[in-house]
Amino acid sequence: MGSYFEVRMIPQLQPNEIELIDWADEFAQQVLAPNAQQWDEEAHFPPEVFEQLCQRGLAAMLLPSDNGGADLSYVASVQIFERLVRGDLGVPFALLLQNNTLRSIWLHGTSEQKERWVPRLVDGSLIGAYVITEPDAGSDAGSMKSTAVSLAGDQWKLNGQKWLLSNSPVADLFVTSVVTQLENGEAGGISTFVLERDMAGLHVGQASETLGARSLPVGDLHFEDLTVDDGHRLGEIGSGMRMALDAVNFARVVWGGIAVGIAEAALEEIIEFLKEREQFGRAIADFQAVQFQLADLACKIEAVRSLTYRAAAAIDLGSRYIELGAMCKKMAGEMVVEVTSACHELLGGRGYLVPHSLERRMRDARLALVADGTTNIQRLVIARSLVGRR
Known part of the structure; x- marks a missing residue:
């Protein structure tokens, strides 16, 4: 490709x-x-x-x-x-x-x-909820400890804990990655199971309090001798890591669009405020130093938008996109945090009062730095594509 x-x-x-x-x-x-x-x-x-x-x-x-x-x-x-x-x-x-x-x-x-x-x-x-992360397996998803042990008659017994799961407190269906152990005791790699909320042995935790994106419920899951049959196993045994990474890579490009939307809305809001707010006898938006700052922010938004559309086009055209997706996610997270923080700062003292929509967007933006892989994980993906795994 x-x-x-x-x-x-x-x-x-x-x-x-x-x-x-x-x-x-x-x-x-x-x-x-x-x-x-x-x-x-x-x-x-x-x-x-x-x-x-x-x-x-x-x-x-x-x-x-x-x-x-x-x-x-x-x-x-x-x-x-x-x-x-x-x-x-x-x-x-x-x-x-x-x-x-x-x-x-x-x-x-x-x-x-x-x-x-x-x-x-x-x-x-x-x-639905996509279930990968554990308390000790975040960026290093391959170190997950939740297990599915093969039993006689195409049955599986699941045990373990998952953590920081978006949608889980309200979800009905959980696409879940676990380490499989075959009936003969051999390791089966990471596999994927579809779990339903009302299954015996599945415990859905309460929503956790989060910094931003607070209309998104985040919680945890516990499996305690949860038994399912092969009809709940998704894909081949051992294909779970590839499936999970495919979902994550797919989401990374979307984060480019998410970051652009949040940042652009913040920029538009602060520009309207700066046009109306007067200091030293004129609108703050008339000061050249402020105009230059706004120009820089607009350029950074457009740069991420262009990269995002190009990465999305790569998927549509069947081209390689994993590295572009990582670039997209890295640049998007850094950009949206910078833009929302700058816009919030331009509010002056008003920005220290809560609630305020720009304060909310600034908190929301932090999710772009950690969801679907931290910024350093994106750097790792990009670097390995350039020089190979060493």
Whole structure:
């Protein structure tokens, strides 16, 4: 498929994609933005709003339309997230997890598994969570300790703990990575199982308090002698790490769109404030030093937007995108933290008062530094692509 340097063109959006992007923009303005501050203060996840997004096909952005999906390109999908997060981060991020849960089942599931779970994930009657992280296995996911031991009669017994799981407090379905041990005692590598909330032995923890994206519920899971059959195993034994990394790599490009949306909304908000706020007899926006600062921030946003669209185009064109995705995630996280912090600082003393939408966006931005791989992990992926693993 060649080097990521070969990707030059960004595919043109189709009319149905433009229509959905415009709808997402309107939804962010009319539904998400007016409620975002209250959801943040109350740490409230609005299931009815999430279901509205699913009803538009946005839980299955890449799925073919005859299967209930939106049949979008990845370039269009990224732009939809870019628009949605201008209103709120938590609910759109829950939607990203829904897409990843559904995508894994669609790509790796049997026909029975697809028939059982895909339609209800598409319409939002089931909420999905992607379960990888453990207390001692974050960036080093391969060191996870949760296990699935093979029993007689195609049965598996799961034990362990998962942690820092977005969507888990409200999820009905958990795509879960665990270390498998075969019946003969041999190691089976990391495999993936689909777990349902009401299973005996599955304990869903309460939502944790978080710094930002507080409308996104985050919690933990415990497995205690949880027994499932092979009908809940997703894909081949030992394919779980590849499946998990595919989901993570996929999400990293979306983070570019998320960062651009948050940063651009913050920049627009502070510009309006600076035009109205006067000091020394004129609007703060008229001071050249401030104008230069705003210009620098705008350039950084556009640079990440261009990189994001190029990475998304690489996926659509079937080109190599893992390195581009890591570049995208690294640059996006650094940019959105810098832009939101600068915009918040330009509020002056007002910025020290809470609540404020720019204070909320500044807290939300921190998630971009750690979700789906920290900034240093992105550097590691990029460096290895350049000089090889050493």
